[in-house]
Amino acid sequence: xxxxxxxxxxxxxxxxxxxxxxxxxxxxxxxxxxxxxxxxxxxxxxxxxxxxxxxxxxxxxxxxxxxxxxxxxxxxxxxxxxxxxxxxxxxxxxxxxxxxxxxxxxxxxxxxxxxxxxxxxxxxxxxxxxxxxxxxxxxxxxxxxxxxxxxxxxxxxxxxxxxxxxxxxxxxxxxxxxxxxxxxxxxxxxxxxxxx
Numbered sequence: 001x002x003x004x005x006x007x008x009x010x011x012x013x014x015x016x017x018x019x020x021x022x023x024x025x026x027x028x029x030x031x032x033x034x035x036x037x038x039x040x041x042x043x044x045x046x047x048x049x050x051x052x053x054x055x056x057x058x059x060x061x062x063x064x065x066x067x068x069x070x071x072x073x074x075x076x077x078x079x080x081x082x083x084x085x086x087x088x089x090x091x092x093x094x095x096x097x098x099x100x101x102x103x104x105x106x107x108x109x110x111x112x113x114x115x116x117x118x119x120x121x122x123x124x125x126x127x128x129x130x131x132x133x134x135x136x137x138x139x140x141x142x143x144x145x146x147x148x149x150x151x152x153x154x155x156x157x158x159x160x161x162x163x164x165x166x167x168x169x170x171x172x173x174x175x176x177x178x179x180x181x182x183x184x185x186x187x188x189x190x191x192x193x194x195x196x
Contacts, residue, residue, distance in 0.1 A: 004036050004113065006105035007098050008043035017048045024049030032057070035072050035152065036113075038089065039098070056138070062188050064146050067138065071150030071172070074130035074138065078123065129153050130170075135161070139168050147171065147190070149183060156181060156192065 002013065020029060029050045033040060045052055056069045072085060087093055097105060120128065130153060138148065144166035156174030161167070171190065174181045180195030 001031070001034065002037040002040070004109040005039045006102060006109055007039060008041040010102050010105070017044065020048035020050055032068060032070050034070050035085065039094065056142075058142060058145065061147070061185050061190075065143070066147035066149060067142055067145050069138070069148070069150045071130065071152035074134045074150065075128065075153065076131045076134050077127045080119065129155060135170060136163055139163055139166070144168060149173070 002016075006012065023029060029048070030053050031040070031045070031050050032053050032055060040052075044050070053068065055073070056067060059066050059068060072081070076082060088097075097108070100108070135148070139145070139161070140163065144163060146168055148168065148170045150170070151173040153172060154175035155172050157172050159170040159172070161170065171183055173183065182193050182195065184191055184193045
């Protein structure tokens with residue numbers, strides 16, 4: 001959702017809080033943290049009327065089971081990122097980071113974003129995509145739901161699988177750098193909707 005989040009005490013994105021709060025009067029809003037906004041906290045969710053979902057959440061869509069997740073844990077071939085993820089998701093790292101001044105936190109985020117962009121240039125394409133075995137594990141461990149929806153890789157597409165006679169689909173959301181996109185479920189039909 002956000003390019004970075006440095007803490008609920010930051011004045012950043014106040015207009016987003018207001019927009020979500022207005023939208024929540026007519027629409028239920030749910031949030032799955034990404035790799036840049038995992039520090040969004042309870043103050044933001046309460047003030048915006050948003051419900052936080054765990055990184056892997058099972059939902060019902062007109063009788064069909066679907067899994068929703070961020071998707072970064074599927075990219076197990078990117079071992080450097082997985083080590084980084086473990087570090088920044090630890091309570092110790094988060095508490096230490098949030099005790100710093102807003103100026104320090106902003107500087108750290110900008111530095112991390114720059115390093116992330118540089119690292120992407122040196123990685124092979126397959127490393128930055130999901131691992132097939134990791135995808136299979138998620139489907140299997142959750143009883144082979146028919147759908148898995150995630151982001152992170154930003155490779156907008158639909159993938160079809162057959163695991164042990166279970167037919168499954170994986171829908172991947174794209175980024176919003178040039179054109180926004182989302183998935184719409186209506187009348188038992190799922191499709192991508194392009195914005196802008």
